[in-house]
Amino acid sequence: MQDPTNDDARLALDLALTIRHDGHGGVADDLTDPAGLTTWAQAHVAPGFVAGDAELAAVRELRAAIRALFARAVRPAAPSPADAARLMPVPDAVNLLNTVAARTPTIPLLHWAEDAQPVVEHRAADGADDLTAVLARAAIAFLAGPDRERLRACHAPRCVRYFIKEHPRQEWCKPACGNRARVARHHERHRKPADSLGE
Template sequence: MTFPLTGEPLALDLLNTEAATGDLVADPAALTAWLAAQAGRLTPVDSVGEAEVAAVRAVREAARPALDAVRRGERPPAAALRALNEALAAAPSHRVLAWAEEGGITAAAHRPADPARRLAAELAEAVAELLTDPRAGQVRECEAHDCVLLFLPAHPRRRWCVASVCGNRARVARYYARHKGDTD
């Protein structure tokens, strides 16, 4: 499975799993593929089941209205914040110090919880980071008429989630609209 847009802040990548084509993490196989696409950003999950799918979808369902409100400069719905806080509280994190083979000390986050709760907490943390980021108000929706993806533009003139896909479709549509009345 391919995902239309990855590499945005993790919270946006999560929200973008609900695309115009449907739910991209609707079952364990689809969630496994998305987690593989996010390699290195989340603690690996040995096996993905329905509990993990439900946990991820619950965080995503709370994240969308919270982000929509923050983007408008409004107070997020209490239910959304409550759901995100519950996910965070279900798998608290603490640092574990270790000596690395390369000769340095590391302090990795550790969440002693079952995989579904740990995954939900990590994603809720990513959502919390985005909601509190001063750039949260800059998150945009793709301007393509048939796209629902979100992105954080690195350039203020960015209009599409993926310029080579949505941008090209928009340019082609404009071209055909301009030349519709032309004859050969």
């Protein structure tokens, strides 16, 4: 397993996005069982990883901490509606993140090619890394890095995603959410005059 660098610090965002809109007005969770975590981890972090119940519970708890810290990062805006009523307290989330990140000691390795700037790679000291430690370190890198300032919660109808704001006028995580928000505003504007006529 790799250790997070600036290039893959968005792994924390990818983990947070395993909670998403299900397409039918509800919330879907990609990590409901070990098979879901296995599929996600193999695609994002560790190709040979196979999850069990203990790994699933640990990653879900870590994801709750990350989403709580994302909710703090987007203040004063509202958090994702999926989290608004059940956020882990921020001190608990920070403590969990730090504790999990420290599970596997890492060592820095310097790489310095002839025509390039020096680069530091972090590797597990014993050669084997804990999935939750990798994810926690990715979250720390993300929250302490420049992307945190551009983190937003999408507030389109039924959306529960966090996203990185890519341009100044971006309001939603993807165009489909923008379309849903515009349609909802249109219906709201046209419903109010009809409601007032009936009074």
